[in-house]
Amino acid sequence: MKRRLISAYTVRQAKENGLTEIIYNPLQTMITAEARDVAKDLGLTIREEGRPTDLPGQQLTENERHQAIEQVTEKVLTRLPKERQQREKIIKLVEETLQRYERGR
Numbered sequence: 031m032k033r034r035l036i037s038a039y040t041v042r043q044a045k046e047n048g049l050t051e052i053i054y055n056p057l058q059t060m061i062t063a064e065a066r067d068v069a070k071d072l073g074l075t076i077r078e079e080g081r082p083t084d085l086p087g088q089q090l091t092e093n094e095r096h097q098a099i100e101q102v103t104e105k106v107l108t109r110l111p112k113e114r115q116q117r118e119k120i121i122k123l124v125e126e127t128l129q130r131y132e133r134g135r
Contacts, residue, residue, distance in 0.1 A: 038064040041074055051075040099124050 102124045
């Protein structure tokens with residue numbers, strides 16, 4: 031499988047061509063740290079294929095946040111064997127992950 035590279039040069043070219051986001055397939059794409067930094071500096075979004083666009087400054091309401099945590103928790107639970115389905119631990123992990131994501135914006 032041929033992999034795609036997103037470099038700082040790729041990001042600058044995308045910006046020059048008027049793009050506001052670069053969409054990539056995580057299984058086929060490598061992104062350099064510099065590319066992520068340049069994209070942030072230029073206001074360009076690098077988004078995983080199939081994921082919603084992140085809008086700067088957009089925060090989830092408490093209800094949306096709760097629903098998102100529940101949806102992710104349910105998905106995880108369906109993929110685990112019965113003996114490993116520890117709902118409270120999974121909810122805690124999902125909440126911590128969401129908090130890290132929100133701080134990273």
